[in-house]
Amino acid sequence: MTTATATTQAPAPAGAAAGGNTLAGTRTLIRFNLRRDRVRLPVWILALFLGTLATAGNYKELYADPKDRAGVVETMDSPAGLAMSGPRHYLDDYNFGSMLGHQMLGFMAVLVGLMSVLIITRHTRTEEETNRAELVRSTVVGRHAHLAAALCVAVLANLVLALLLAFGLSGMGIDGIDLSGSLLYGFDHAAVGIVFAAVAAITAQITAHSRGASGMALAVIGVAYVLRAAGDVGSNGALSWLSPIGWVQRTYVYVDNRWWPLLLCLALAVLCAAAGFVLSTRRDVGAGLRATRLGRPVASDALGRPFGFALRLHRGMLIGFGAGLFLMGVMYGSILGDAEDMLQDIDEIQEALQEIGGATIAESFASMVMVIITVVAVVYVVMAALRPRAEETSGRAEPLLATGLSRTRWVGSHLAVAMTGGTVLLLLAGLGFGISGAASTGDSGLFLKLVGAALAYAPALWVTVGVAVVFFGWFPRASAAAWIVPVYAFVVGYLGQILQFPDWMNNLSPLGHVPQLPAADLSWTPLVLLTLIAAALVWLGLEGFRRRDLETN
Known part of the structure; x- marks a missing residue:
């Protein structure tokens, strides 16, 4: 056998x-x-x-x-x-x-x-x-x-x-x-x-x-x-x-x-x-x-707080956008002195600059360029404001919220970084634009004007953050719709000035309500209203997030 x-x-x-x-x-x-x-x-x-x-x-x-x-x-x-x-x-x-x-x-x-x-x-x-x-x-x-x-x-x-x-x-x-x-x-x-x-x-x-x-x-x-x-x-x-x-x-x-x-x-x-x-x-x-760098045995005081932890997560992107916007401001400022010669024979742009106003062609052109610079900053604040959505879908938010950290403080820390960071980006862009623009035109007084013109767009950035958090809070699967704001702002704010879009289209963009400094006079009313609208949108978005369930993939 x-x-x-x-x-x-x-x-x-x-x-x-x-x-x-x-x-x-x-x-x-x-x-x-x-x-x-x-x-x-x-x-x-x-x-x-x-x-x-x-x-x-x-x-x-x-x-x-x-x-x-x-x-x-x-x-x-x-x-x-x-x-x-x-x-x-x-x-x-x-x-x-x-x-x-x-x-x-x-x-x-x-x-x-x-x-x-x-x-x-x-x-x-x-x-x-x-x-x-x-x-x-x-x-x-x-x-x-x-x-x-x-x-x-x-x-x-x-x-x-x-x-x-x-x-x-x-x-x-x-x-x-x-x-x-x-x-x-x-x-x-x-x-x-x-x-x-x-x-x-x-x-x-x-x-x-x-x-x-x-x-x-x-x-x-x-x-x-x-x-x-x-x-x-x-x-x-x-x-x-x-x-x-x-x-x-x-x-x-x-x-x-x-x-x-x-x-x-x-x-x-x-x-x-x-x-x-x-x-x-x-x-x-x-x-x-x-190799992942080993951290300290004990986290710093800043990392133990929501804002400090969020800032650490956003640090690389914020530094990259800051360097890019400063360089962008320097490059646009370098041609500011040649703006009048460059644009004197282009009728459509001359008409757009006349509508903006301003004592000089350089000031009017700077106001138009400031829209482009601001749109880049808006891109950053949308990315930063939607970071909580990425943390949520990746499953990293759930362990944090399982602790004593409230939903409002968690999302609010990211929004604070987005709003503060966006303002810092505008400041850096304004510094680059002002230093280079003042040097190319020979007008030292233009430096403070250009820095102030950049900072005037901060409330518009805050409104953009509010729009993003409303989508995140109430319609999380449609959060990507927040990208409509920078795209629309560029098309209407920059191209619309040249192609003579109707005023109502410009009014639909938060950037359209900002005084076009340094060509226009400073008006505080629209800036205050934009700030109040931003606060209301942020509150609405946070309320929506507080009421819904977390989504994880």
């Missing part, structure tokens, strides 16, 4: 695909990511696409006369003008196409880079931070599938934007904007976007937090922009060749139409993406390559 002993093979680890395929499940994750971003991505792409088409159409209306374009060339052919736009070679033949490439390509590269960075961090580091990646990888999903899927979605989004720009611009029938140049213009956007997506693939491996990964990648974008600006001002432009933004600008779209600089972008993107995959194998899921 024989006995057969059956042996069963142990199953392969769930996290590894059959055959050790580290990319298993990538196609499924791509479909899943596209479904999750079915609203977010179209909004990004359409906003960039329609914004570019609107700008190209405005160029045709504003600079129809060749003399107008010649005047712009004289203004742009200065260190400040080149730093704000692009290399001097575009000025040799300043038609509508070269004007679009010169003035918009560098600015759009930053926005496309921002879109790409957020795509990568959302589908990689955020997934690990919320522990969803570990759950997904317990199935038949390869180690590199999450990063590969995120990169594929970023590449797809940039290519769709590139094709829309190419065929949209070429179909407008504007002189100087042809199909071949528009194809290059579109793929300039795709190339720089893919580069910064690959950069984010590296930063997502370094830190264990999504905000840190996004912040480092955005810092790289900022450095690239500064290198580009410094190189364009310099005599030989060497520094611009250290920046991907400088590479795409040196395709000289609509002028020379050189495609070969895009090969540099492709090479850098491949290297960075490969580095991201390699680095991902040197860390655990949910961890970062940078």
Whole structure:
């Protein structure tokens, strides 16, 4: 009698695909990511696409006369003008196409880079931070599938934007904007976007937090922009060749139409993406390559209080926005002395400046620029005011509220940081604008005027915080609707002045009720009313949050 002993093979680890395929499940994750971003991505792409088409159409209306374009060339052919736009070679033949490439390509590269960075961090580091990646990888999903899927979605989004720009611009029938140049213009956007997506693939491996990964990648974008600006001002432009933004600008779209600089972008993107995959194998899921710094055995007194703890959470973002807004103020202030020469032949802008008022063109132009600066600060306060929503959905709020900390004090601490931080950002922007503006115009009295003009927008920022907390308190799933405030404020507050939108549209924006200093006289009544409205909205939002249940994913 024989006995057969059956042996069963142990199953392969769930996290590894059959055959050790580290990319298993990538196609499924791509479909899943596209479904999750079915609203977010179209909004990004359409906003960039329609914004570019609107700008190209405005160029045709504003600079129809060749003399107008010649005047712009004289203004742009200065260190400040080149730093704000692009290399001097575009000025040799300043038609509508070269004007679009010169003035918009560098600015759009930053926005496309921002879109790409957020795509990568959302589908990689955020997934690990919320522990969803570990759950997904317990199935038949390869180690590199999450990063590969995120990169594929970023590449797809940039290519769709590139094709829309190419065929949209070429179909407008504007002189100087042809199909071949528009194809290059579109793929300039795709190339720089893919580069910064690959950069984010590296930063997502370094830190264990999504905000840190996004912040480092955005810092790289900022450095690239500064290198580009410094190189364009310099005599030989060497520094611009250290920046991907400088590479795409040196395709000289609509002028020379050189495609070969895009090969540099492709090479850098491949290297960075490969580095991201390699680095991902040197860390655990949910961890970062940078070791978490051990804290003190006992928390400081500040961290033991809600406001101090919230400030610690917002610290990195606040520092980044502060540096960016100060630099933005300095750059706009540097061209304030040339504002009159730059704008004297543009009838539409002259009419808008006359409606603003002001003793000088510089003051009127400063009032218009202050709207742009304030919109950037509004972006910060929306992000800061919605931070409690992220804490709630990630499950980090529930343990805090299980202690003696009340809901009102917890949310109120984040709102206090948002409102105080937004005011500090306005102060920093005003200081940069005032120092540089006073130096460029030679008017020392303009310094205090510009600082005061920036601070006058603080109540409008507080109203924005109130709107965000109302959505968070009563309609948490619709919290993202708070982003309507900065978008609407920019469209109506800046473009509306040039395109002569009706007054009632401007009145719907909190920024529309702020006196346009330094051109207008200071009026305290609207500022007091905005402050009272902000207080009422904050109270209403807190009351809504106190009445509803917590939501966790």
